Amino acid sequence: MPELPEVERGRRMAAAVARGRRIERVICKRDVIVFDGASPRRWKHALEGKTVQNVSRIGKQIWFELDSPPHPLFHFGMTGAFRVPGRRDLPLAARPSPDPNEAWPPRFTKIRLFFEGSEELVMTNARRLGRILLRGDPLHEPPISRLGFDPLLGLLSKAEFRRRCSQRKTPMKSLLLDQSFCAGVGNWIADEVLYQAGIDPRRRADQLSLEELERVRRRLGAVVKLAVRVDADKSRFPSDWLFHVRWGKKKDARTVEGNRVEFVQIGGRTSAWVPRRQK
DNA sequence: CTCAGTGTTCAGTG
C-alpha cells in the first residue's frame, strides 16, 4: 500500500534496523522480474560485509547508502513492504499483540537482510511490480534521476509550480500522478489533494487559475506532511478526509460530509471525487 | 469465474 507516507514509514523502519550496522548475511529469492535479472549470488556478493551509512528516500524510492557501491534501491510497486520480526513494522496504534504463530519469513518474501545485533529486515512483494536494484550512484541514475520534486522534501515554490502546470494539458489528476512531475504521489493522495483543493480532477492543468493552482500546491504539501507525521497510520487521518470513503467495493451511495462521492476513470485510474465540492 | 487494484513502462497516436 505504498505512496509517499507509507514509503517514508518503510524508510524509517529500515533506518532503525540498518543504520550504522554491518550486513552479515543476505538471502535472496530467485526472481528475474523483481531483481531485474540480477542473481542471488550477485546480491550476496554486493551486500555482505558492507555497512549501511544511511537510508534515504525520494518519492517512492528508497536506497541504502553503503560504505562502498553498488547501493541497493527498493521500490515497493503496488504491494511491496518492509517487514521486521514481531510486527514492529506496523504503526503503534494498528499493532496487534505479538502472534507466536506468525509465519516468518512472511509469504512473498523477496530478500532477507541480517544485520549485526540480530536485526533482520525483509522486503515482501506479492504482485511482482516492485523492484530491488543495485546502483553505483543511485541519485544520478534512473529511476531516481527521472523523478520530479518530492512534496515532503522540496515542495515547489508558488511561481515554479504554476510555471510547470501551465505547460501541461493533461488532467490535473494525471499530472499529480506523474512521478517525473511530482515524486511520491499515488492514487489516494492525488484524489485527497484535489478534493481538499476543490478542483474537478478532470480539469486540464493549464486551465486552472493561479488561485486554484495555489490551493492545489498548498493541499499537496499539507496532506503529505500530515500523513507522514502520523506515520501513515490511516486511523489517525482527519475524519473529514475523502480517504476514509474511497476504498472497497459498493461504490454507490457513499458520502463525505454529507456530499455524494462519484467515481470516474481518469488516465486509466479510478478517481473518487465530490461534484458538490469540486468545480 | 471475473474483475479491480495505494504502480510503472512502453508502444501507439496525433
Add this chain to the structure above:
DNA sequence: TCACTGAACACTGA
C-alpha cells in the same frame, strides 16, 4: 520529437 493515452505487466482477494 513531444505530449498524451491506454494496454500490459503479475497475481491476490473480493
